[in-house]
Amino acid sequence: RCTTPTAGATATCSDRTPPGWRRSTRRSTSRRSSRSTAATACLCPPPGPGPTPPSRSGPPVRQFVRPAALLPATTSAGHVRALLTGSPEVSGVLLVDTHGVPVRSVHRSRFLLSMSGRYGHALYADRPAAKLGDPPRTVGVDATAWEVLDVVAVGDRDRTSDDVAVVDRYGRCVGVVRLADLVRALAESRVEEAASLNPLTRLPGSDAITGEVDRRIADGRTFALSWLDVDHFKQVNDGAGFAAGDELIRSVGRALRHAASGSTHVGHIGGDDFLVLADPDGLDPVAASVLDAPWSAGGNPVSLSLATVVCTPGSVMDHRQAAAWLAPLKKAAKSIGGASWVLGRAGVNGHEVRRGAGASATPAGYGVAEPGRN
Known part of the structure; x- marks a missing residue:
C-alpha cells in the first residue's frame, strides 16, 4: 500500500508498481x-x-x-x-x-x-x-x-x-x-500519419495496420486480419485503362471506409491490395460492402477476393506471423472464380469458404499450411 509522509518528510511510492515502470x-x-x-x-x-x-x-x-x-x-x-x-x-x-x-x-x-x-x-x-x-x-x-x-x-x-x-x-x-x-x-503523429496515407485512397498504409495488430496481440485480444484485392487487376488496367483502374481502387477504398466502424481499421498497402483489421463479429458488414457490390471497370464486370485469418490470444506472436497465416488463405481465395471469401484460423489447418464456389465447405488441397512448413 502507499504511504504518504507528514510535511517535511519524503513521500514513498506504492509497492504495487505497474509492470515495467x-x-x-x-x-x-x-x-x-x-x-x-x-x-x-x-x-x-x-x-x-x-x-x-x-x-x-x-x-x-x-x-x-x-x-x-x-x-x-x-x-x-x-x-x-x-x-x-x-x-x-x-x-x-x-x-x-x-x-x-x-x-x-x-x-x-x-x-x-x-x-x-x-x-x-x-x-x-x-x-x-x-x-x-x-x-x-x-x-x-x-x-x-x-x-x-x-x-x-x-x-x-x-x-x-x-x-x-x-x-x-x-x-x-x-x-x-x-x-x-x-x-x-x-500533432507530430498526425503529420506522420498524413505522410503515410496512400495518395489514391487517402487510407493509411501497412505500418498503421501492422502496428495496431501488434497492439492487439500485446493486449491479448482476438482479432480478424483480412486481405482484399481485385481479381486480375493487371488485365483490368490493360483493358479499361489506368484511369478506370484508379477510379475502381478509389471506389473500393470508399466502400471499405464507409463500412468500417468502431474498432475496424482499413489500410491500402499499394496497388489493388487492402488490409482490414476488425473484431470477428465486425467482419460481415465489411465483406458485404465489397463482395455484394456490382463492380465494373470500362463497362466490364470485376470481382474481388477476400481472405481472413482469425487470431486468438497466443496463436501468433506478432503481425509477421499473422501475415504468414494469411498468405495461403489469399492464395485459396484467388483460386475461386468470381467474388470469393475464405476464412481460416491461425494455428488451425483448413479453412472455410464463405463466398464463391464451395461456400461453407473446405475444398481438398486448400488447407491452411502452418507458416514455415512445406
Whole structure:
C-alpha cells in the first residue's frame, strides 16, 4: 500500500508498481531552511525502444508521464509555497490522502498569485493548502492521449494548463502528464500519419495496420486480419485503362471506409491490395460492402477476393506471423472464380469458404499450411 509522509518528510511510492515502470524520487530543498525539505515521489514508465506507431485512439499516456510532486492533504500553504519557490521546474503539487489518492490539485501560477497578494501570505501561510487547490483531474494508466484531452476539454477553461494526474487501478497517483506534451505528440503523429496515407485512397498504409495488430496481440485480444484485392487487376488496367483502374481502387477504398466502424481499421498497402483489421463479429458488414457490390471497370464486370485469418490470444506472436497465416488463405481465395471469401484460423489447418464456389465447405488441397512448413 502507499504511504504518504507528514510535511517535511519524503513521500514513498506504492509497492504495487505497474509492470515495467521504475520508481523515482526527487528531492527539492527550499530556500528557507526553516521550512525543511519537500519531496516529490513518482512512478515513471521505462523508455520505450522507439516511437509507438500512432493509432486511431492516439499514443498511450504512459509515454508522457512525468514525476509528480506529492504532499499530504493536510500540508500547509506555506509548505507548498516553499516547495514551489525552491523548485521552478515543478508546475503543480498534488495533495494526496494516506493511500496516495489525489484529493486536491494545486496549480503553481494560481497558487503563488493568491499567496503574493497584499494579505495572501499572512492569510494562508498556516492554513491547509487544499483551500487554494482544485479537484484533481485524473486518468488511468491505460488511457490514451486523446482521452486525456477529453478530460481537459470538459473542464474549466481556466485550468487548461493544469497537470493531469495518472492513477493506477486503486486510484493512487503514479505521475502526471502535461497538456503541452500531449498536443505536441498528437500533432507530430498526425503529420506522420498524413505522410503515410496512400495518395489514391487517402487510407493509411501497412505500418498503421501492422502496428495496431501488434497492439492487439500485446493486449491479448482476438482479432480478424483480412486481405482484399481485385481479381486480375493487371488485365483490368490493360483493358479499361489506368484511369478506370484508379477510379475502381478509389471506389473500393470508399466502400471499405464507409463500412468500417468502431474498432475496424482499413489500410491500402499499394496497388489493388487492402488490409482490414476488425473484431470477428465486425467482419460481415465489411465483406458485404465489397463482395455484394456490382463492380465494373470500362463497362466490364470485376470481382474481388477476400481472405481472413482469425487470431486468438497466443496463436501468433506478432503481425509477421499473422501475415504468414494469411498468405495461403489469399492464395485459396484467388483460386475461386468470381467474388470469393475464405476464412481460416491461425494455428488451425483448413479453412472455410464463405463466398464463391464451395461456400461453407473446405475444398481438398486448400488447407491452411502452418507458416514455415512445406
